[in-house]
Structure formats: structure tokens, C-alpha cells
């Protein structure tokens with residue numbers, strides 16, 4: 083019985099160690115968050131062209147939803163231990179002011195949801211307004227949490 087319990091404990095420890103190895107690759111998380119940021123930036127550029135041309139906002143419903151989803155994932159992509167590595171531009175304040183950082187991500191989520199609703203209804207004026215607010219949410223976070 084003792085041996086069995088011992089083996090179980092060993093198994094648990096091994097599983098935890100595996101999980102730690104999995105999250106223990108800061109460069110992968112950094113590459114993932116930079117890729118996500120780049121994707122939403124490319125998407126925003128396409129949205130801007132449409133807003134400027136007063137074009138049809140409807141096709142951006144999915145893109146706005148995707149930005150909202152990514153915004154929810156942002157805090158987890160800045161896990162502890164990913165403050166250094168690759169060529170990260172994340173500032174230490176991401177980890178020292180966690181509440182503020184999470185609020186900034188949540189602001190992006192909310193703005194993107196408003197954008198999705200406006201896109202779905204095909205209301206170009208509302209979409210343009212929500213796009214502005216979304217862009218401000220991006221910039222507000224970068225000002226405080228990203229180096230130039």
C-alpha cells in the first residue's frame with residue numbers, strides 16, 4: 083500500500099514537472115503573443131481602410147470577435163517568467179501592475195465586442211466609432227506596458 087501511494091505521489095510530481103516544462107518555454111509564449119498582436123494589427127489595418135472608404139463593415143464581425151477572444155487570452159500570454167527572452171518589448175510593469183494590465187486587456191475586449199455588434203448590424207457609423215475606441219484601447223496599453 084505504501085509503495086502504491088509512493089508511486090502515485092511520484093506520478094503526480096512527474097505530471098507537474100511535465101506541465102512546468104510545457105509552460106517553461108518563455109520564448110514560445112513570447113512568439114505566440116507577438117504573432118497574435120501582429121495578426122490583430124494586420125486586421126485593424128484592413129478595418130481602417132474600410133472605415134476610411136465608408137465601406138461595408140459586415141464582413142468584420144468575425145474579425146472583431148477574434149480580437150475580443152485574443153484580448154481575453156492576453157493576460158495568460160504574459161505569464162510570469164516571460165518578462166525576458168526573445169526580443170520582448172514587454173515592460174516590467176506588466177507584472178508589477180498586474181491589475182492595470184488585466185484592465186487594459188479587458189478594455190480591448192469590451193471595445194471589440196461593441197465593434198462586433200456594430201459590424202453585425204451593418205451600422206457603419208457605429209462601427210467607425212467602435213473602431214476608434216478599439217484603437218485607443220490598443221494604444222493605451224502600449225503607452226504603459228510596451229517599450230518603444
Ligand code: HEC
Pocket residue numbers: 112115116117119120122123126149156169170171172173176183184186187190216217219220221223224227228
Ligand atoms: C493589455 C495590453 C495590450 C493591448 C490591449 C494591446 N497590446 Fe499590443 N502589445 C502589448 C505588449 C506588452 C507588447 C509587447 C509584446 C512582446 O514583445 O513580448 C505588444 C506588442 C504589439 C505589437 C508588436 C508585435 C511584434 O511582432 O513584436 C503589435 C503590432 C501590437 N502589439 C498591436 C496591437 C494592436 C493592433 C492592439 C489592439 C487591437 C493591441 N496591440 C492591443 C500590449 C497590448
